[in-house]
Amino acid sequence: MENLPFLLRPQALFPSLPLATPLNSSTQRSGRLVVPIPRRRRPNSATLAVADETPRTKESWSSPDDEHQFDWLDQWYPFAPVCDLDPGAPHGKMVLGLNVVAWYDRRGAGGEWRVFDDACPHRLAPLSEGRIDDKGRLQCVYHGWCFDVPELASSSPRLRHSGLRKACVASYPCVVQNKILWFYPRTEPEYKDVLQRKRPPYIPEIDDPSYFTVFGVRDFYYGYDILVENLMDPAHASYAHKGMLFSAGNGEDPGRYVVPDLTA
Numbered sequence: 001m002e003n004l005p006f007l008l009r010p011q012a013l014f015p016s017l018p019l020a021t022p023l024n025s026s027t028q029r030s031g032r033l034v035v036p037i038p039r040r041r042r043p044n045s046a047t048l049a050v051a052d053e054t055p056r057t058k059e060s061w062s063s064p065d066d067e068h069q070f071d072w073l074d075q076w077y078p079f080a081p082v083c084d085l086d087p088g089a090p091h092g093k094m095v096l097g098l099n100v101v102a103w104y105d106r107r108g109a110g111g112e113w114r115v116f117d118d119a120c121p122h123r124l125a126p127l128s129e130g131r132i133d134d135k136g137r138l139q140c141v142y143h144g145w146c147f148d149v150p151e152l153a154s155s156s157p158r159l160r161h162s163g164l165r166k167a168c169v170a171s172y173p174c175v176v177q178n179k180i181l182w183f184y185p186r187t188e189p190e191y192k193d194v195l196q197r198k199r200p201p202y203i204p205e206i207d208d209p210s211y212f213t214v215f216g217v218r219d220f221y222y223g224y225d226i227l228v229e230n231l232m233d234p235a236h237a238s239y240a241h242k243g244m245l246f247s248a249g250n251g252e253d254p255g256r257y258v259v260p261d262l263t264a
Helices: 163-167 224-231 234-240
Strands: 077-081 091-095 098-105 112-117 174-177 180-183
Touching (some): 098 180, 112 180
Antiparallel strands (some): 091 098, 098 112
């Protein structure tokens, strides 16, 4: 667990969000982890070569005066294309180290998708391994606990001032846009209407019938930093992926540019 990159640890991305730990193999990657701080040596002084044990915080990533500081919690994240989701079953995924479950609530007018924490508050069993019961509610597979109204915990005084709050599962704002289910990683009541303030990124070509859209999901077993570094270095593609991306002529080196002899 301690070998996970810092940004893939849920407490690094979502420090204010309490996480429940499901009883499955993903527990090894999703619980509260202690972030090891690397030893940094100060130059030109052997006596000052000590470990810096100050924990890294959200504010340490950039200056407080930085107006362009990226807020990980103030973003919409894609869960999955809707065409990949079965409305008759719950679907669990790990998104940036956070275990969530999506399920289709068909009881309302027309029905709608919902995104919850993937952990039953009773025994922390993963709700993604449960089912949708005959009343259209998300049901835990362990003891049959059912969850239906995500607003109940914040709107009901009876729940708000009683121990029943502990029986509620955290619900995230979510929306279907561009044929993709998006969710917002905050569960506090003040973020219930976040969609009115900020929407997910919109790509008009996806909804344009004159365009042909293909959805695909693939897991890459490395951090986003490695992915971005490779995407920003397209010159390596013709060598690292030779014969896979495109075909070049016999003997042709597609990535090489020969400077002409200007002295001739």
